[in-house]
Amino acid sequence: MEEKKSRYAEYLMPQEETLELGRQRSRLTIGVPKETFFQENRVILAPEGIGLLTRQGHEVLIEAGAGVAAHFTDHEYSEAGGQIVYSPEEVFKSDTILKVSPLTADEIELLRPRQAIFSGLRPGIQKEEYFRSLMQKRITAVAFEFMQDRTNSFPVIRAMSEIAGSTSIFIAAEYLADPEMGRGQMFGGFTGIRPSEVVIIGAGTVGEYAARSAIGLGALVKVFDNAVFRLRRLQTNLGMRVFTSILHPAVLVESMRTADLVIGAVHSKEGKSPCLITEEMVREMKEGSVIIDVSIDQGGCFETSRPTTHKNPVYKVHGITHYCVPNIPSRVPQTASQALSNIFVPILLQAGAEGGVENFLKLDHGVRHGVYLYNGTITNPFISKYFNLPFQDIDLLMAAFH
16 A cells, blocks of 8 residues: 555656656766875875775775875775775776866876866966866866855865864964974963963964964964954854954054964965065064964965975074965875865765766755866856856756756
């Protein structure tokens, strides 16, 4: 009787819904190449994540050594069910490719039509030829910087910003305690001793998580931003009142004079952060204090900033230690890799359940927001306009292909 009712209910369903019932799960073939970009120590899938994928029947190919910089061994990957391969050519035979850094010219040569690529893009460093070469390959490419979740926030950017904000405090603690680069000073607060003073410029995710970590260690925190709503949101998220101010030069200079640490955490949608702190303002700071310019990824917000490396991260100007390493999350690559894996594994599992990446993109608006190339056609209006490339709406394209 129950079976009869079930069949009757199915006959009453619209045709579209009956098609959904008949959708077959897809077995994905996923490739993870070794990162070759300068100072990129992260890997996009951790062994635990690969275990979840392989237990669902998906095949994961990992290039040998892909996780070494993040302290994941090939043995851990193979024990989780991953297949270790020994050349990029073998990895790029996969239908779906995942990597942290943008594709290189050599990797683009290995692409095949209808492959799906999930990676960083960094449009500010790309040229028109980069996109034209990808268009010729007729692939679908998703930039994780543009991906959104159900709250319309950017999950990868937020996760990496949280890590960068928290890590910047521990970096500062290391250099403040150093007898040469700092003053042999313990960061935070200690009974009977003046607490460390921290000035944070920018009340976004980086600023919020830097403030959380600094307050947790007992420091006195001051946050500056030109948007009052961001300052208010930061206080709400922290669940406490902290010193906040708009970027008033006189107030900022006065705070910097007594600060032990100044963090630049200004993010610009245009891709280049404004230079807010002049060399004269840096000169006013206490000798042995520390500047960490997280904004160096976008050019930096201190006049005295210049990019450094993880191997040679600091230098001094006017007695002030400057830490200006781009891609701070790569300093803690295992944590950052696990955070990336936690984002992408559910996406891949859902893609498999929906019958493939293309079907999944039709259903998930947030991930679809990250698509900048669909079967060889530019679908991101910013990229189209900036590089003078032909553009088509992804929804219309999907309707045409299916």
